[in-house]
Structures are given as structure tokens and as C-alpha cells.
Amino acid sequence: MSTPADHSPPLNIAPADRPHRQDPGRFRALLEGLRRAPVSAWFGLVIVAIYVLVALFASLIAPYGEGQVVGSQFDPWTAQHLLGTDNLGRDTLSRLIYGARNTVGIAFLTTSLAFLIGGSAGLVAAVVGGWVDQALARLIDILMAVPQLIFALLLLTIFGASVTSLVSIIAVLDATRVFRLARAAGMNIAVMDYVEVARLRGEGLIWILSREVLPNILPPLVAEFGLRFCFVFLLISSLSFLGIGLQPPTADWGSMVRDNAILITYGDITPLLPAAAIALLTVGVNFLVDWFLRETSGLDDET
Amino acid sequence: MTKLDSVRGTKGDVILDVKGLRIRAKSKAGWAEIVKGIDLTLRRGEILGLIGESGAGKSTIGLAALGYVKPGCRITDGTILFAGEDLSELSEAELRRLRGVRIAYVAQSAAAAFNPAHRLIDQYTEVAVVHGIRDAASARAQAVELYRKLHLPNPESFGERFPHQVSGGQLQRAMVAMALACKPDIIVFDEPTTALDVTTQIEVLAAIKDVVRDFHTAAIYITHDLAVVAQLADRIMVLRHGDLVEEGNTRQILEQPSADYTRQLLRRDPPKRDTTTASRNILTVSSVDAAYGSIKVLHDVSLSVGEGTTVAVVGESGSGKSTLARVVTGLLPCSKGTLMFDGRAIDSSLRRRSLDLRRRIQLVHQMPDTSLNPRHRVREVLGRPLSFYHGLMGRLRTARIIELLEQIELDPTFLDRFPEELSGGQKQRLCIARALAAKADLIICDEVTSALDQSVAQGILRLLMDLQKNLRVSYLFITHDLQTVRAIADEVVVMNQGRIVEQGPKDEFFAPPHHPYTQLLLTSVPQMDPDWLDSIRETRAALARAVSLA
Numbered sequence: 001m002s003t004p005a006d007h008s009p010p011l012n013i014a015p016a017d018r019p020h021r022q023d024p025g026r027f028r029a030l031l032e033g034l035r036r037a038p039v040s041a042w043f044g045l046v047i048v049a050i051y052v053l054v055a056l057f058a059s060l061i062a063p064y065g066e067g068q069v070v071g072s073q074f075d076p077w078t079a080q081h082l083l084g085t086d087n088l089g090r091d092t093l094s095r096l097i098y099g100a101r102n103t104v105g106i107a108f109l110t111t112s113l114a115f116l117i118g119g120s121a122g123l124v125a126a127v128v129g130g131w132v133d134q135a136l137a138r139l140i141d142i143l144m145a146v147p148q149l150i151f152a153l154l155l156l157t158i159f160g161a162s163v164t165s166l167v168s169i170i171a172v173l174d175a176t177r178v179f180r181l182a183r184a185a186g187m188n189i190a191v192m193d194y195v196e197v198a199r200l201r202g203e204g205l206i207w208i209l210s211r212e213v214l215p216n217i218l219p220p221l222v223a224e225f226g227l228r229f230c231f232v233f234l235l236i237s238s239l240s241f242l243g244i245g246l247q248p249p250t251a252d253w254g255s256m257v258r259d260n261a262i263l264i265t266y267g268d269i270t271p272l273l274p275a276a277a278i279a280l281l282t283v284g285v286n287f288l289v290d291w292f293l294r295e296t297s298g299l300d301d302e303t
Numbered sequence: 304m305t306k307l308d309s310v311r312g313t314k315g316d317v318i319l320d321v322k323g324l325r326i327r328a329k330s331k332a333g334w335a336e337i338v339k340g341i342d343l344t345l346r347r348g349e350i351l352g353l354i355g356e357s358g359a360g361k362s363t364i365g366l367a368a369l370g371y372v373k374p375g376c377r378i379t380d381g382t383i384l385f386a387g388e389d390l391s392e393l394s395e396a397e398l399r400r401l402r403g404v405r406i407a408y409v410a411q412s413a414a415a416a417f418n419p420a421h422r423l424i425d426q427y428t429e430v431a432v433v434h435g436i437r438d439a440a441s442a443r444a445q446a447v448e449l450y451r452k453l454h455l456p457n458p459e460s461f462g463e464r465f466p467h468q469v470s471g472g473q474l475q476r477a478m479v480a481m482a483l484a485c486k487p488d489i490i491v492f493d494e495p496t497t498a499l500d501v502t503t504q505i506e507v508l509a510a511i512k513d514v515v516r517d518f519h520t521a522a523i524y525i526t527h528d529l530a531v532v533a534q535l536a537d538r539i540m541v542l543r544h545g546d547l548v549e550e551g552n553t554r555q556i557l558e559q560p561s562a563d564y565t566r567q568l569l570r571r572d573p574p575k576r577d578t579t580t581a582s583r584n585i586l587t588v589s590s591v592d593a594a595y596g597s598i599k600v601l602h603d604v605s606l607s608v609g610e611g612t613t614v615a616v617v618g619e620s621g622s623g624k625s626t627l628a629r630v631v632t633g634l635l636p637c638s639k640g641t642l643m644f645d646g647r648a649i650d651s652s653l654r655r656r657s658l659d660l661r662r663r664i665q666l667v668h669q670m671p672d673t674s675l676n677p678r679h680r681v682r683e684v685l686g687r688p689l690s691f692y693h694g695l696m697g698r699l700r701t702a703r704i705i706e707l708l709e710q711i712e713l714d715p716t717f718l719d720r721f722p723e724e725l726s727g728g729q730k731q732r733l734c735i736a737r738a739l740a741a742k743a744d745l746i747i748c749d750e751v752t753s754a755l756d757q758s759v760a761q762g763i764l765r766l767l768m769d770l771q772k773n774l775r776v777s778y779l780f781i782t783h784d785l786q787t788v789r790a791i792a793d794e795v796v797v798m799n800q801g802r803i804v805e806q807g808p809k810d811e812f813f814a815p816p817h818h819p820y821t822q823l824l825l826t827s828v829p830q831m832d833p834d835w836l837d838s839i840r841e842t843r844a845a846l847a848r849a850v851s852l853a
Contacts, residue, residue, distance in 0.1 A: 193674035197737070200632055200653065201691060202661045215678035 037291055044287030051100055051281055058101040062094040067249035074263060077270075084270055087259050092270060098251040099274060104281070106246070107233040110167045111174070114232070115225060118175030122182025123209045127190050137183070140176045148173050152239060161244045166236070174232055181224050185217035219296035226289035230282045237278055253278055318488050318521050319345040319368060324381035326363055326372060326545075338363050339545040340381070345489065348519040352536030352553070354568070356527055356756040357727070360545035365491045365525045367391075369406050370398045386488070403430040407482035411494040413474040417466040424462025427481050436485050449480040452517070453510045471620075472503035476510050483514060490515070492524045496531060500619035500783060501827040502847075508534055508829075509840060527756065529568055530829035533557055534836035541565050553833050567758065569831065578793045578809055581609020583646075585745055585777045586631065591640030593630050600626045601637070602802045608745065611771065613778040615792035615809075617785065617824065623801035624781045628747045631779065632666050645744065662692045665738035669750040671730035675722040681708070682718045684733060688740040707736045711766060728759035732766065739770065747779045752787060764790050785828050789813065797821050799850075819849040 037045075054061060063082075064070050068090060075085040083092040121140075125133040143151075152169055159165040189195065190213060198212050239245035240254030248255065253274035260271040326338035338360045345351050345368075353361040366372065367383055370390030383390040385406065390398065402408070410416040418426060428442035437445070443462070450458035453476045466474055475495055482490050492511065496504040512535055515522050526532050532539060532553075539556045541548040541564065549562040560566050586608040593601040600623050608614045618624045629635040631642065633653030642649050644664065650656055668674035675684060685704045689695040695703055705715045711732040722730055731751060738746045748767070752760035768791060770776060780791055788795055788809070795812040797805040797820065805818040817825065823846045826839055 192676075193668040193670065194676040194679075196634070197666070197668070197674060200634070200661060200666055201688060201741075202658050203691070211679075212676055216676070 033295060040287045041291035044284040044291070047280060047284030048288060051104055051284075054097055055101040055104045058097050062091075062097040064091040064094040066095065066098040066251050068094075074260075076268075083273065084268075086256070087262075092256075092260075092273070095251040095256060096253070096274060096277060099253045099256060100277070102246060102250055103233065103236060103240075103253050103278075106163065106167060107229055107236055110170045110232045110236070111225060111229045113167065113171035114174035114228060115178050115221070117171060118178025119182045119221060120209075121175070122179040123186045123213060124205070125179070125183045126186030127195075127205065127208055127213060129190075133183075136179070140179050143173065144176045149235065149238060152235065153242070153244065156239065156244045161247055163246065166239070166245060170232055170235055174228055174235075178221075178224065178228065181220060182217065185220050186213050189213045189216045219293065222296075223289045223293045226285045226292070230285055233278065233281070316347050317344055318347050318386065319343070320382075320384040321364075321368070322382045322384070324364065324367060324383065325379045326360070326367065326376055327379050328363075328373075328376045336379075337376070337545050338367070341542075341545075341547055343368075343540065345521050345523065347488070347521050349538065350515060350522045350524055350536045352532035352539040353523060353525045353542060354527065354529055354532055354539060355542035355548075356568075356758065358544060359542040361525045361542050362493055363545075364542070365493050365523055366408075368489065368491055368523055369402055369408055371402075400434070403487075404434050404436065404485040405487050406489045406491070407485070407487040409475075409478050409482050409490060409492045409495050412498055413478045413495075414466065414471065416478060417474065419466050422463055422465055423469070423477050427462060427477075427484055430481065431484050434485065442484065445484070446480065449483055449514075450477070452514055453477075453480055454506070455480075470503070472499055472507055475499065475507050479507075479511055479514065483518060483520070486518060486520075488521060490520055490522045492522060494526050497526065497528070501785075502619060502823055504531070504829075505827050505836070505839070505843060508836060511535065512836065528829065529557070530831050530835075533831055533833050534829060541568070557831055557833070579609075579612050580793070581612045581777075583610055584608060584643075585610045585645055586779065587643040588627075588631065589641045589643070591627075591630060591637045591642070593626055593635055593637045595626075595635075599638075600801050601630065604640070604798075604801075604803055606796050606803065606806060608777050608779055609793070610744075610777055611775040612793040613771065613780050613791050614794045614796060615780045615782060615788040616796045616798060617782060617788055618798035619783060619824075621800070622798040624783075624798050625749055626801075627798070628666065628749050628779065628781055631745075631747060632664060633661075658692070662688075662741045663744045664747070665741050665743035665745070666747045666749065667731075667734045667738055667751050670754050671727060671734050672722075672754075674734055675730055677722055679722070680718070681720050681722075681725075681733060684722075685736055685740050688737060692741050703740075707740055710739060710770065711736045726759075727755050728762060731755060731763055735763075735766065735770070739774070739776075743776060745777045745779065747781070749781045750783070751780075753782065753784065760787075761790075767791065785824060797824070819846055822846055823850055 034045075069088055070091050071081055071085040071089045073085065073087055073089050075081055075089070077084045081091050081093070083096070086092055086095065121136055125136045151173060155169045156165065159169070195208060195212050198208050203212075236245055237252070237254030237257075240252045241258045243255070243258070245254055246252040256274040257271050263271050321341060321343040324338055324341045324343070325336060327334040328337045337358075341360075341364055343351070343364065353364060355361045363373070363376065367378065367390075368385075370383060370385075370393060372378055378391045381391070385401070390401075393401075417423070424443060424446050427446045428439050431437045431442040431445075432439050446462055447458050450461050455461045455473055455476055461469075461473075461477075469477065479495070495511070496507050499507060508531065514520075515535075522535075524532055524535050529539075536553050538551065539553050540550045541556070541562065543564055548564045549556065549560065551561075556565060557569065560569060584607040588604060588606050591601055591604045592599065604623075604627060606614065606616075616624045616627060626635065630637050630651070633651065633656055636652040642651055644660065649660060653661075679687075682701075682704060685707050686695075686700055689700050689703055701718075704718065708715060708717055713729060713732060717725070717729075722733070725733065731754075735746070735751075751767075752763050755763065764787065767778065771778065778791070780787075782788060792809045792812075794807065795805075795809050796803055797812075797818065799820050804820050805812070812821070813825075823843065826843055826846065829835065
């Protein structure tokens, strides 16, 4: 059934002349990308990797237990307690390490949940359109009208400050921002002819969302994930600092700042260490996101 | 006053002299040379045509004449002498002083080149005022004069409109006026009529020809259409892959081309075939009306497509031909009338159509770039309809995909490629294969060749004809290009403003007597004759009046 190839003029095949790049496999491509990554990206990658390792192996690394009282109150930095002890005589270094696990873990969980809720709602709004879009968008507008921290404070006071309510409340509040992004990015894709082709073919909503639209808006969503993660992290720390985030004796960087804040008046920088840990992670994640965005958007730096 | 500002020569002097120009562009694989040592001389009052298919480097050369290269490109060698100074060595500030004043540019898409937030006349006067050539009041007066010269409607008030308030052809002429504002020495026209309808194209061409002649401006005219450039240019350079193929006077290039490639470009007779008549109709559209909201765009449209035949729907933009395609596919339910497919009445709304019906009517879009998901490999593009409609899986499916690739003359190495790794023509072939994968009985082709180079487009047309011969598939072929109609159609339907003005077998369509609108379309197709534009203007004006009265 094939037709003679001499029909087509030679011009037609032009781009095929170059040797076809066999699919190098995702792993190889990743390695190649890493090799060309700028210093800032490497810096971000190393920081995030260290945080993840510390969080995962907290119990192995930490010299003392999370809530264990091992000395007197506010001991200075010694060989035994490298970063001294806190207001109850617990080892600061150990609590910093456990804090990585608690705060980072919960922030990651919360951000993932926010993306699941906001991302899918945003995609549905973009692809279905009509009154579904209107209803969702107005609901999100209402949620966004109240300042986030005050809204979170209010809800946490109502539902009580458990980890479950903390995660779900922050996730819902943050999902509003994700919704906005997913909807805007999705709308640009939903008008493409290939989505129309899928509709004509008779594809269901799930296929159109997950196979036609989602892969094309993944880069901005992943980048947003990195940024959202930082904001969630900061919000949890803020709430803990205010005393309604993670509850004691769970180690948490926000509440560690608050508990030991008094030391600053004596010129001791220990209470700033958890804050520095937060800042460093935020910087690292942002460097990574920058690099990722540049790679996927094709915005190569001008030479 | 510097040297550059003071030079005003006489006709015949060399105004632009490009020597050994090489430009490289950055790609993923490294730096690739896209202009490979081009020499170009332009004299005062002369129009030079640059012609070639996409990738020939013609736009890059045109922009280089302004001392500009696109981001990601750089001039690696050569000189661009304008009035004795090398543009490639001037600073941005010095170039800015020249651009718009001594060297002007007319872009392909006027709609994208105008700022939608400002009135046309304000955008016109800006150049002259910023460069201190004249004050706003005299620039306005001059604009009105130019608008009149370019035959724009109500020249006194035309400039007060915003870009979206005028038609595409008028906007393109407004941009020509803008380019002329400072009486430049050189104007670079970059495919100014490519995006326009044939009947509009003529008006813009005629306007350009008149004003360039009156102003004694030198011009570089870039296009892929030899017939268009033949009307304007004194001299033609044929380019391919950044190299010069041939250069000569217009008549000489048209009548005695020395290069094979030029002959190939000149050969406009597309593939031909005998018309077939069908024993029965696969699709019948009866007195259909359709509307977008309250705006009615189709009025009482009736046509039928015979099994195994091709019906071409011809018309200009806004004629409703694409809307007709949307109605047949069910994307836009009609407000009145009926649709019959294969002898049975079908629902006009896509949602209530059965899967099997959807399978049998397939649509191929105009732009292959947007109709293929950039994240789907060829395997998935063709595999999905196979498994979705026919339940094919695994090895059987792969075998069928390879068979489909053979039908569109691509080899199996394409299986794992992404669309961005294909050329425009290959992408369009893939879209056709997707329709074949569904085993469609009727394929609606919506301007499928208009985004492609001519030689590639002819390959696509041949493919469609071969497929029809082998598979007995029917086409509803929507196009504005009469050459394509001549090649592929069995029957022709002419649409204007949402109504069918003429329909019948192809041979009748191309033979007189014609409906006035059909004749207007037919006479608007540029011919490979440098005198054609001047000879046709009188007759066309009369026809246009007849159509508007009808």
C-alpha cells in the first residue's frame, strides 16, 4: 500500500538529514544536564541534598534525643553540647537536626497536598471552562481575599493545633495560589489544536487533563513547587513562632527561635541558628528552581 | 551633521553594499551558519527581490540590511556598507539614528507589529518626531497625504483608528506609510503580503509599487512567491540554505533561469489528476445556518461530498469556510438545517455523536505545529487512535504504526521522535496519518498546505491524492489557494461572507462564464509575468464594484 518515495521532492526531508539522536535515556540526559549546570545550581543541589539526608537520618546523626533534657538551662557552646542547650536544658544541635525532619517533612507534605488540590482544580477549570470555571475561580477568590496568616491563625484556633489540621489548613490556603497558576497555564494549552483533536476523538476528561495538558504545563508547576515549598516552610515556622504550629516537645525551627529568643539580649547568636537554617534552605531551593526553569523553558543565557 | 546624515545621492548610486556576509545562529548542537557569504548591492530607486523557501536566510539578510540580527544570531564575517559606513561596526545608538529614518522595515504581520494601545497616526508620527525630522503637526499632515496615496479609506480620519479597527490589508498599508514617513533611502519589505487574502494582496502590492516608484526609494522585497516578486522587483536573488543560487534581472530569471532550483520554484503546475464522480454521497449538508453567539456566520449552506471524491471549499478569510468545517465535525452545532453522513442523519452536536461516527469523520488542521502535542512521540500520536478506536495493543499496534508511516512516506526511525524533531511537511504528514489511523471515511482538510513551502505542499497534495486512490477516502478540502483547487478538487464550492456563491464540477469552475466573485478570485492570483499587475488593475476594479453591488 505504500506509495513510491520519489514523489516527494528532496526538499521535504531536509531536517531529517541530521543523524537522529537516539533517545539517550532520562538518566543520561539528567547527568548531561548536571554537568552543564551553573555553580549556583550545584550550590542549591548540595544544600537541598544535605537537608534531605539530615532529615532522613536525624535519629542516627543527632547526639541526643529530641526532647531529652541533658544539661542545665542555656548552657554555652561546649565540646559536649556543640551549640549549647536551650531554655529547658535540651541539646540545641540535636533539636536543630530533628527540626529538619519535622519542619521540612511537614512542609513537603503540605506543599504536595496543595499541588494536588490546587493543580487538579486549576486544570479542570481551564479545560472544562464555563460555569465550572466560574464557580471554582470565585471560590478561590473568596479564600484569597483573607490574608493567609490571619486565616490560618483563625482556622487553627477553631480546629486545634494538631499536625493533621496544620497540614490540611495550610495546604488548602496554598492551593489557591497553585490553582491560579495551573488555570492560567492550562488555559493556554486548552485552546491548542491538539486538545481539540483529542476532544474530537472522544477522549475523556481524565485523558485530556493528564496526557494532553499536564505534560505541557509541568515546567512552571515544578518551579512553583519549589517556591511554594519555601513559603509553606516559612508559614509553618511563623505559626510555630506564634505558638500554634507544631506543638512541643516536637522540635521545630520556628518555635526554637521563640523559645530561645531571650538569649539575643545577651549577645548570644544561638537563637538565630534555626532562622539561618530556614534562610539557607530557601536560598538553595530557589537556586535549584532557577536552574530548572532555565533548562526547561529553553531560555539559554546569551553569549 | 555627520557624514551619514548628509549623504543624499542621485538615482543609480550604490546605496547598500553587502560583501561576504556570514551569519551564525546558535542551536542546541552549537553554532550553525545560516547565511553563507552573501554579496548584495542595492542601487537608489531599485527594488531587489530576495526569494527562497523557509530556511533560505532571506529574512536574516533583510534584517542585516538594517544592521540588526535576531537574538541568538551573530554576524561572523563580512561588511554591510550603507552610504559608506559599515553597519556591522556601528553602535546601537548610531544604528538607532539610521533605522526608521534612512532604512525602514515593513514586517510580515502588521497586526503583531503595531502597538494595539495606540492610534495609527500616533505610531506614525512617533518616528519622525523622535528623530527630530518634523514636528507632530506636519507629520500628521504628511500621514494623511500618504494614506491617500495608499488608497486608504477616509485618509483624514483613518489615522485616528486603533490597529484592531482596520482590516489586515489596510493595516499592512498603514505600516508601509509608516516606513515611508521619513523618506528613507531603503525599505526592507519582509513578506508583507503573505498573510493576506489574494484579493487584498493585489491592493497592497499595487500600493507598494506606486509609492516606491514615486519616492525613488530603494527596496529589498523578501518573499517565497516568485509571482509576487515578479510584479515589483527589478532584480531577483534566489537563495537556498543561506547560499545564493542565482541572481539576475527579473525577466531573465523568469524567462531563462539558469539554476535547476529556480526552475523548480518557477514550475507552478501542481500535480494533476482526472476528476472522479461518485456513485453516492458520503456527506450531505442541507441548508445549514450557524452562528457564534448572536453573530450569524453561515447562511443557508448546502453541499454534498461524493464517496471517494474531493470537494474544495474556496473563499477568503471571513467567508465562513472554516466554520463549515467546525459544523461538519460537530464542534459548532448548527442552528438550522441537517447533516447526513453515509445515508443517515447525524446529530449536529459532537457530544451526542457515537464514537464510531467520530472515527469516520476526521479533521486535519492548518497548523501542524499546534495540532501535535509537543510531549507526544510519533508512536503515541498514531498509537492512541489505534488503541482508542480499534483496540490495537503491543506488537500489532507497532506494526500498524509502521505501516501508517510507510503510507506517508516516512521510515520507522521516526517512531520515537517528538514533533519538534520533524520538519513542517513531516508534521503535516503525521497529522494525515493520525486521521488514517482512525480509518476515516471523510477527512476534512482545513488549509492543510497553506503553512508550508510550495514544494513541500505539493508533496502533501500528491500524498493526499495517492491515499484517495488507494483507500477511497473522501476529502472536504478547505483552501484559499486556487492552484491547490486546480490540483486536487473534483468539485468546487465558492463561499463569500457565509454564503455559497457558486458550486459545481472543477472544470466548470475554471471555465467561463464566472460568477463575478469567482472571477475576482481567479484574476487575483499573481502570474509569473512582470506586467501582470499593471494589466489587471483596471479589470479588477470593475469586478470589485460588481461584487460589492451584488
